[in-house]
Amino acid sequence: MLRLISWFLMIPVAAAVILLSVANREDVTVSLAPLPAAFALPLPVVILGAVGVGFLWGALMAWISGGRCRARARRNRYRAEQAERDAKRLGDKIAKMEAAQVARVAIEKRLPPPGSADAA
Numbered sequence: 006m007l008r009l010i011s012w013f014l015m016i017p018v019a020a021a022v023i024l025l026s027v028a029n030r031e032d033v034t035v036s037l038a039p040l041p042a043a044f045a046l047p048l049p050v051v052i053l054g055a056v057g058v059g060f061l062w063g064a065l066m067a068w069i070s071g072g073r074c075r076a077r078a079r080r081n082r083y084r085a086e087q088a089e090r091d092a093k094r095l096g097d098k099i100a101k102m103e104a105a106q107v108a109r110v111a112i113e114k115r116l117p118p119p120g121s122a123d124a125a
Contacts, residue, residue, distance in 0.1 A: 025049055 026049040033051055036043040 022049075022053070025052065 029048040031048060032045045033048050034043055034045050035051055
């Protein structure tokens with residue numbers, strides 16, 4: 006479903022880019038204000054370059070703003086792994102204690118209680 010929606014969104018965007026490129030083929034002069042350099046570039050290159058730089062800038066800002074969430078997720082993952090290790094360790098300890106209890110009960114069933122006539 007998402008793939009279908011993305012196609013419905015990308016087809017008009019692609020058509021707009023193609024129409025922009027065909028309709029505006031003249032060169033424009035791009036100068037970087039503090040620098041003495043000036044470039045003559047086709048208008049679609051300038052527009053698409055500006056859109057691309059804006060996209061990358063937005064992606065960088067989104068990644069930076071998600072830092073707290075990623076740190077919290079790492080911390081929670083570590084805590085969950087620690088809890089799983091503790092649960093396994095405690096489960097093993099319980100199993101050993103139960104095995105020792107079973108062995109102790111088996112030994113007590115074989116031996117007569119102290120002070121009985123069978124004990125001597």
